[in-house]
Amino acid sequence: MTETNVSSAISTATAAALEPAKETKDRILDAAESLFVANGFQATSLRRITTMAGVNLAAVNYHFQSKEQLILAVMVRKLEPINRRRLSLLDRFEAETGPHPPSLEKVLAAFLQPIVDDQAAGVDLGSFPVLMGRLYTEPGGLMQKLFSAAFAPIAKRFKDAITRALPGAGPLDIFWGMHLTIGAMAHYLARPPALALLAGRDAAPVPNPSQSLGRLVAYMAGGFRALVSRSADSL
Amino acid sequence: MTETNVSSAISTATAAALEPAKETKDRILDAAESLFVANGFQATSLRRITTMAGVNLAAVNYHFQSKEQLILAVMVRKLEPINRRRLSLLDRFEAETGPHPPSLEKVLAAFLQPIVDDQAAGVDLGSFPVLMGRLYTEPGGLMQKLFSAAFAPIAKRFKDAITRALPGAGPLDIFWGMHLTIGAMAHYLARPPALALLAGRDAAPVPNPSQSLGRLVAYMAGGFRALVSRSADSL
DNA sequence: GTTTCAGTCATACGACTGTTTCAATCATAC
């Protein structure tokens, strides 16, 4: 719980010679994150993590109690700033449009922009989203724990914004639209492996982030609107 | 490789007293499938599989050489009939429309119908799609191997059909649309855990399969078309 | 009636897992 003692970890650091001033806790989180991305959660042992971090094996259980809580800590650390930016973007869009609610495209952009930016920046955030896809299918209810810890607050906020942007949409339309939109986004985020498979020969890696954002928003908004008009037709 | 010797496996069957006439190989596949669905690939040990199947531990490596090949065998066994039905549906739709290509909605329905049906039937096929989502994020290039084994042939066929149904669409539109569509579908299939999280209070489990198919098709076709018209606008 | 061989069996191998223990170490407050 306490955050002291900067130099002691350095003196005995064997591996990870760079970044010598970092706390043990952060070194573990960094190593865990990169190994989780590369190999998955279950396939990554605590020994590999601590070796890469240049830290003693027992440090993990000392600082995080268990491997499962380490996984959650890795995810929360990455997710919090992204969700903060999502909310502030949504705030800004809502302020800009004054009395009217922002368009569906704006709301979707507020949700997608931060992760697209991070993917573009690439530096050390880009590879993270793969973890979300992994966690989603991981047994043990890990996703559920993470959801209530980091996602529940922003989910309601965006659900309301989408509802206001789509007058005439029933709650089931909203629900299905969000469900499928999250799926499309998650798949886009996990695209490194998926992309190569789908593309036979054409389709370059599409490095342009603003174009990616535009396509994502277009597809998802189009899907949402088609859902709503389908409901209207069938009445 | 050979398929003989029915009675010898029965005499010593300890657990799994039911279905006594099944071959060892099938018993292993059945047990592996249900355990993979429940706990994931890595978390399922060969010992649990063989115990549940009422089979000796060594039988797995005898029949499947390795755990990885067992996983692939489980997936291929489930995927093949689904892909067969997908292709025959597409064939039928193309025959029905005569000289014109079938609509985008028809093509998407041909792709989605078999899995929605299976989910509705539920009996023992419904839980399988969770595995696809799992495999997608599993390390070791497993998905790649499965893809080239079971998916590559139908991917090209549907890509062509979509291209014909969307005149004026560029190859990038098709590519992105398929990418995001597959994501939405995968997420829909893996919905058992996701659904409960997203739905605050409303939104019943939506048991009606034909309504599900309609919503899926509407969302995806709407997304596709919005992608195409976006490209047309920006030219 | 013997040979043959796919299939099953119990058992063991070596490696690796997450977690725990307890002594040693450190900066800091007294």
Next chain:
DNA sequence: GTATGATTGAAACAGTCGTATGACTGAAAC
């Protein structure tokens, strides 16, 4: 300077893992 409480260290814990081995079984081939 010494006591204090947070960290770290090396080692071991009790399991589980996937795979390999070699003896045994039974039915079909000749």
